[in-house]
Amino acid sequence: MRAVDELVDRYMRDLERELEGLPASRRRDLVDEIRGHIDADLGPAPTEADVRTVLERIGDPAEIAAEERERLGTTPPRERRGRLVEVLALVFLTAGSFVIPFVGWLAGAVLLWASSVWTLRDKLLGTAFVPGGLLPAFVLALGDIGGSGCTEISGPSGRVESTCAYGGEQAAWTAVFVLMVVLPIATWIYLAVRLRRLTA
């Protein structure tokens, strides 16, 4: 390798080393600009003396890196934000109603809207789909609203047979029940995933 190439390469390596820790895009831009400057200054057939002069004029890589840090600063790492408000919101939204019916859920809704992490869309979805949390589904299951639709008949041999007739009404109630279980859980998962993404 020619002496001139080696001088330039060594300089560029020193520069990249000094720039470690800076944001990648700035590092790349600076390296490109300095390299472009060197090439423009050297011209087609530089001698070793030419290269040394140019590199000296450009300056010490450490000084350039220091200038970069002073002028442009290093962006402070994004601080991990506490998620207590959001975690409590999720707990109260789903299970708060089991402790104090409806009021528990309301506390969760208040926390949901108070959060500075979730977006407006997140909050609207959270409020719309989890009213009461899982309590309504629970109550529905316990109260067996809509009836089971099955009748038990004592057959001739003494065995109890049950024939179930699934009418439209029964199917409708089942669908409602499933929704009342699935939607809160799905919303909970959605809010939890969003929380993770936004506070990572």
Next chain:
Amino acid sequence: MADRRDSLLVQLRRGVVEYCVLAELRGAERYGFDLIRSLSSSDGIVTSEGTLYPLLARLRRDGLVETSWRDSPSGPARRYYRLTPAGEQALETFAAEWSRFRDAVDRRIGRHDEGS
């Protein structure tokens, strides 16, 4: 004592060099390399050409300067710099303040520019 004096000059230089860069862009758009070469001289204001790149990036970020790229027949694309209205304003403000400051210091130190 020498350290304090060096540090003061270093600080003055740092504060002033960005306005020297802005002044160099007065009235015309300049190709980056040309701009930097014309700023590098023996008057001690700019000691290292490489340090001008972070400075230019900072001026760009602050909106005092804007850049555009032009293709060049004789090599890679070139970046051109020019003053923004905000940059012009900043330069004019500094020029006025600097005159007052320089005159005040000269008066106090008792030196008068003989034009030597």
